[in-house]
Structure formats: structure tokens, C-alpha cells
Amino acid sequence: MDLGPNAVFVWASYGAAAIVIAGLIAWLIADGRSRQRRLDALEARGITRRSAGASRT
Amino acid sequence: MQTLPQRLANPTRFMQLSGALLPWLWIISALLIAWGLYLVVTAPPDYQHGHTVKIMFVHVPAAWISMMAYALVAASSFGLLVFRHPLADVSAKAAAPLGAAFTLLALVTGSLWGKPGWGTYWVWDARLTSVLILFFLYLGLIALRSSLEDESLAGKLTAVLAIIGIIMLPIIKFSVDWWWTLHQPSTGFGSTVHPALRWPLFVMAIALTVLFFTMHMKAMRNEILRRRVKSLMLAAVERSSSRANAQAAE
Numbered sequence: 001m002d003l004g005p006n007a008v009f010v011w012a013s014y015g016a017a018a019i020v021i022a023g024l025i026a027w028l029i030a031d032g033r034s035r036q037r038r039l040d041a042l043e044a045r046g047i048t049r050r051s052a053g054a055s056r057t
Numbered sequence: 058m059q060t061l062p063q064r065l066a067n068p069t070r071f072m073q074l075s076g077a078l079l080p081w082l083w084i085i086s087a088l089l090i091a092w093g094l095y096l097v098v099t100a101p102p103d104y105q106h107g108h109t110v111k112i113m114f115v116h117v118p119a120a121w122i123s124m125m126a127y128a129l130v131a132a133s134s135f136g137l138l139v140f141r142h143p144l145a146d147v148s149a150k151a152a153a154p155l156g157a158a159f160t161l162l163a164l165v166t167g168s169l170w171g172k173p174g175w176g177t178y179w180v181w182d183a184r185l186t187s188v189l190i191l192f193f194l195y196l197g198l199i200a201l202r203s204s205l206e207d208e209s210l211a212g213k214l215t216a217v218l219a220i221i222g223i224i225m226l227p228i229i230k231f232s233v234d235w236w237w238t239l240h241q242p243s244t245g246f247g248s249t250v251h252p253a254l255r256w257p258l259f260v261m262a263i264a265l266t267v268l269f270f271t272m273h274m275k276a277m278r279n280e281i282l283r284r285r286v287k288s289l290m291l292a293a294v295e296r297s298s299s300r301a302n303a304q305a306a307e
Contacts, residue, residue, distance in 0.1 A: 001098065003108040006173040013112040013166040017119070020162045021268070024155065028275045035282035042289040047296070 066143050068281050075274050082271040089264035096257035103254060109173045110254060116166040118262040119159050122269050123191060124226055126156030129273070130198065131223040134216030144277070146212040147284075149219060150202065151276035155269060157195035164188060175239055183232035184240035191229060194222045 003010050042048075065071060093114070103110035129152045136145030167185065168178045179185065198215050205211035233242045250258065 003111070004102070006107065006109045009109055009169045009173050010111050013115055013169045016165045016169070017115045017162055020158050024158055024272055028272055028279065032275060032279045032282065035279055035286060038286045039282055039289070042286065042293065045293070047289045047293045 068143060068147070071144055072278060072281060075278055079271065079274060079278075082267065082274065086264065086268040086271050089260065089267055093257060093261040093264040096260055100257045101253050103251075106174060109170060112166055112170040113254070114257050114261045115265075116163060116170055117258060118265040119166060120163040120188070121262060122265055123156060123160035123163050123188065124229060125266070126152050126159060126269065126273075127191060127195070127219075127223070127226060130156060130219045134219040137212060137216045138220070146216070147277050147280045148273070149216060150212070151273055151280050153195055153198045153202075155272055155276060157192060157199065159265075159269065160188065160192040160195060164192060180239050182238045182240050183236040184229065184238050187225060187229045187232050191225050194225060198222075 065074075097111055097114045100111065100114070102108045106113075130149050133145045133149035133152065136142040137149065164185075167188075171180075172178050198219055201218060202211045202215045205214065232238060233240055
């Protein structure tokens with residue numbers, strides 16, 4: 001794809017967008033997994049919420 | 058009979074609903090972005106900007122989302138302070154880092170568009186400067202919240218700052234009208250943009266907006282899980298200390 005003499009600015013913009021969006025998604029997924037693991041570990045020790053049975057998703 | 062907001066106010070119900078919706082939202086976001094990128098690749102060059110007009114397809118949606126995310130933070134903050142909605146603080150906290158990221162993206166892509174268009178990466182222009190202040194406002198909200206140990210107090214103080222900061226939105230929006238700036242007037246979908254360029258812009262704006270709300274929903278789930286972990290850990294500490302007290306009494 002020929003983007004002309006200013007191609008570097010176009011590629012850099014989409015590169016920045018890819019880094020920001022991929023970074024956000026990776027952070028959200030890793031954070032969610034970490035929280036869920038800690039919650040599961042606590043519940044495995046018998047420490048549960050009153051509504052735990054209804055809230056598992 | 059509960060109203061819809063009352064039904065959605067329950068974090069457990071939110072977790073059930075969002076757990077069912079999220080996989081579909083990720084798929085819809087991916088499909089819309091793929092469609093948008095196809096339209097970006099096949100879009101013709103602009104008669105003035107040439108191929109650098111393709112930067113507009115990511116810059117304008119990022120700028121739009123940066124303001125929309127702040128409106129969401131402020132509306133959630135209002136919901137916390139006035140209606141004490143249980144999910145309002147979760148929503149405000151979840152939206153702030155996402156809004157900051159999209160504001161940074163708007164600034165970076167704007168700067169990269171500015172160099173070939175204006176001959177410079179940055180000028181202290183009213184639009185650019187007001188968006189930079191919005192970015193710092195997001196960072197301030199995040200820093201204020203994380204600097205306070207008491208989460209309830211942190212939520213309320215952050216909410217007050219978020220509501221005060223909403224003044225930035227009309228300043229950003231009308232900065233190009235109120236002051237003589239290097240930045241062009243706002244790019245609207247009904248503006249002078251040629252239809253061949255307007256359609257990819259519209260699809261990319263929809264795609265990134267759907268992606269934003271998908272990420273926001275995921276971030277809200279993470280925050281609810283974090284609060285559950287914290288409350289369970291407190292319960293565990295209370296349980297072990299009461300057990301220790303009982304043993305000491307024996």
C-alpha cells in the first residue's frame with residue numbers, strides 16, 4: 001500500500017492506536033483473571049459471600 | 058415493582074448480565090473494527106491532505122471518545138453523589154483510565170497529523186491545550202482516588218472533582234469557535250467531509266465507541282471482583298481475630 005511521502009505518520013498513528021488498544025485489552029483481561037483467581041482462592045478456603053451461590057457468572 | 062435502574066443497580070445482577078453480554082460485545086467490536094479498517098485501507102486520498110487523511114479515521118473517534126468518556130465519568134459521579142447508585146462509583150472508576158488512554162491517543166495521533174499538515178507536532182493552540190488539560194484531569198482523578206485509603210471518601214472526592222471538571226467539555230468543543238486556532242473546526246459526520254471519507258470515519262467512530270463500552274463493562278466487572286476480594290479478605294481477618302479472641306478467653 002503506497003501512502004505517499006508521509007506514510008510514516010500514518011503508520012505511526014495506527015501503530016499508536018494498536019499499542020494503546022491492545023494494551024488496554026491485555027490489562028483488562030490480565031486484571032480480571034487475577035481478581036477471579038484471588039476470589040476463587042478465598043472461596044476455596046471457605047470464605048464466601050452470602051449471595052455467592054447466585055453470583056457466579 | 059423495581060424500575061430498570063433499580064434492577065441494574067444490583068452488582069450481582071450486573072455481573073450476570075455483563076457476563077452474558079461481554080463475549081458478544083467483543084465479537085461485535087472486532088467485526089466493526091475489521092470493517093472499519095477495510096474501509097480505511099480502501100479510502101481515497103484527500104485532495105489537500107493526501108493519504109495522511111487516514112489519520113483522521115483514528116484521531117477523530119479517539120477525540121470523540123475522550124470527551125464522551127469524561128461525560129460518562131461525570132454522569133456516574135453525579136449518580137454516586139445524588140442517587141447513591143451502587144454501580145455509579147464502579148462506573149466512574151472504570152471509565153477514567155480508559156478515557157485517559159483515548160485522550161492520549163487523540164493527542165498522539167493529532168500530533169502525528171499536525172507535522173505533515175501544519176509543519177509542527179505541537180502548538181499551544183486552544184484545542185490542543187484544552188485536550189491536554191483534559192488528559193491531566195483524568196490523571197488527577199486517578200491519582201486522587203488512589204491517594205486515599207478510605208474508598209468511600211475517595212469515591213466522593215473524586216466525584217466532586219469530576220463534576221467540576223466537566224467545564225472542560227464545552228471549552229474543548231467550542232475552543233475552535235471561541236478562539237482563532239490552528240486546529241480546524243470540529244469534524245462532524247454532516248460536515249464538508251467527502252462521502253468517500255465520511256463513511257470510513259463513521260464506521261471507525263462506531264467501532265471504537267462499541268469497543269470503549271465493551272472495555273468499560275469489563276473494567277466494571279474487574280472492579281466489582283476487586284471489591285468482593287477486599288470484603289472477603291476483611292471477613293477472613295475478622296473471622297480469624299474472633300477465633301483468636303475466643304481461644305484466649307478459654
